[in-house]
Amino acid sequence: MVEPEIERTSAVTTFLKFVHLGAIALWSGGLIALPFLFWQRRALESDLDLERLHRVTRLVYVELTSPAAFVAIGSGTALIFLQATFAEWFSLKMVLVGIMSMLHVVAGLVLMQLFLPKGKFNYLSYVALMGAYVVVIAAILWIVLAKPQIDSNQIAANLFEPGGLGRWVRQFFGEIRMPTP
């Protein structure tokens, strides 16, 4: 009978994963809520209502979503040293996390102009931003949970070999001179 291999996970890894997943839930939830809050701006006339929406939106962005992003990235970075992350799926996850972080900044930029006298956020912007968040978050979750086998040799031969990235860059950009101090 074939005995399944017992995989021991240290308490630190379990704790960090717990923190990572909690922070991701807050980060993703906050990002998905923000376009909806931005969209509420269109219906408000009175200064009091606008002021209230401004406060709630800032609270969600500044005090909930952004700190959660820091914790998610910090705990994820710590997990890199504890888990086997030298696989192609993890590199793809990092590309998508980069896109998610840039889209996070987009919400901050919208927030900065939204409550100016002429600030607006129309239905198309609402659908586009919300759609982008849902797609990128779903893609990251699928990659992390399915951990698909991707053969990087099909895209760039020997990319994951030591020194492979340098060879690949030289192949595309020619010889690169590094200034020596």
Ligand code: HEM
């Ligand atoms: C810079 C940001 C991030 C880093 C460095 C990072 C790193 C990691 C690492 C090293 C693991 C353990 C991988 C393994 O189980 O072998 C992990 C697990 C996980 N990450 Fe991230 N992560 C980041 C952001 C995110 C984001 C934005 C999401 C989702 C939207 C996410 C979702 C998950 C999930 C669901 C797991 C658990 C996977 C499992 O236990 O099977 N991570 N992360």
